[in-house]
Amino acid sequence: MDFELSDEQQLLEQSISRLLADTYSFEQRKNYMKEPGGWSKTNWSRLAEQGLLGLPFSEAQGGFGAGAAEIMVVMEAFGRSLVLEPYLATVVVGGGFLRHAGQPAQKLAYLTPIINGNKTFAFAQLERDSRYELHDVSTSARKLRNTYVIEGEKCAVINGENADTLIVSARTNGAQRDKGGISVFLVPADAKGIAKKAYPTQDGLHAADFSFSGVEVGADALIGDLGDGLPLIASVVDEARAALCAEAVGVMDESLKITIKHLKTRTQFGVPISSFQSLQHRIADMFIAIEQARSMSIFATMATGFKDARARADAVAAAKVQIGRSGKFVGQQSVQLHGGIGMTMEAKIGHYFKRLTIIDRTFGDADFYLRRLCERGALL
Structure with missing residues (x-):
């Protein structure tokens, strides 16, 4: 099977690379981190x-x-x-919910502002006891005449600090770990009854914890079918996981590039340390780990279109298992090959390792998925 990028996809890649080369140096990124959100x-x-921002939406939707x-x-x-902007939270996740199950009025109201850059989203799904299980939801949405009243707490909501709109998973019936009875709602981030605590994360992004107390939304805030939101959530989150896998490949690619450059410039015994065979072997192992991750990233991307x-x-x-393992190996080797400087905030490589670590733990880490695959017999 041919996995080469098409001419259009190569042009897209070149266009983005030129844009980021002009606007996203390491020093510029540090300045962006100081801005609100x-x-x-x-x-x-x-x-x-x-x-x-309009890439995955149909031409009819702009x-x-x-x-x-x-x-x-x-x-x-x-x-x-190491782009900081909330593309995953807004376009991939927020846009994914609207593309797959948004009502016509919801698409009309939200897609154009997303595409134009006027609105950003955040997915409020994770709860303190749920770990990585999408069906573990204790936040409730109680029907009250023509509205729903949301009560509960969500944590570690990426882009929660700046998002205009929250997509909230809430239980409309059933017990906390039932796979049925979960619904998905669009909630204005400034709605009455929402309390927010924002904070920076280890990789330079920002997140927030939310408390919902008597938050009322109309019946038109429901995305998809009432009480049957888990399949929708699983589909969108799988798309987000595939996107994270691709991001991790980019992070690892650049980590290898930075590390090779460092080895070529640092000298020991009067020669560049890149000439040492043992270090060349480490670089080769890093390259193999990245290529394994790249193959699985492509597989995950293809899999998002599976009907089953x-x-x-x-x-x-x-x-996700391979990405987590490769990311950990590449990150550790990169920092170690930089020596003590790799542990400083001034060195780029440490920031790349932090991002790889957070990617592994977003929507489930390697150990979580390996255990799931073993339980389902999917390794055979």
Whole structure:
């Protein structure tokens, strides 16, 4: 099977690379981190001008009708530059819910502002006791005449600090760990009854914890079918996991590039340490780990289009296992080959390792998915 990028996809990759080369040096990124919410509104507008925010949406909705492969290209490029802007939270996740199950009125109200860069989203799903299980939801949404009243707490909501709109998973019936009875709602981030605690994360992004107390939303806030939101959540989250896999490949690619450059410039005994055979072997091992991750990232991207939900989930889980293992190995080797400088905030390589670590733990880490694949017999 041919996994080469098409001419259009290569042009997309080149366009993004040129944009990031001009706007996303390491020093520029440090300045963006100081802005409210931890990312640049100017850069977000640039992404909108380039059409990147409208990439996965249909032409009828004002987008470009691109698919998962194009998102993979974008996320790899973002990984190489450690982009801070909430593309995953807004376009991949928020846009994914609207694309798959949004009502016509919801698409009309939200897609154009997303594409134009006027609205950002955050997915409030994780709870303190749920770990990585999407069906473990204790936040409730009680029907009250023509509205729903949301009560509960969500934590570690990426882009929660700046998001205009929250997508909230809430239980409309059943017990906390039932797979049925979960619904998905669009909630204005400034709705009455919402309390927010924002904070920076280890990789330079920003997140927030939310408390919902008597938050009322109309019946038109429901996305998808009442009480049957888990399949929708699983589908969108699998797309997000595939996008994260692609981002991780970009992060690892750049980590290897930075490390090789360091080895060629640092000298020991009067020669560059890149000439030492033992270090060359480490670089070769890092390259192999990255190529294994790249193959699984492509597989996960293809799998997002599978009709069989279980086959899709198993493929994405397998990719997350490899991405987690490769990311840990590449990150550790990169920092170690830099020596003591690799542990400083001034060195780029430590920031790449931090991002790889957080990617592994977003929507489930390698150990979680390996255990799931073993339980399902999907390793055979």
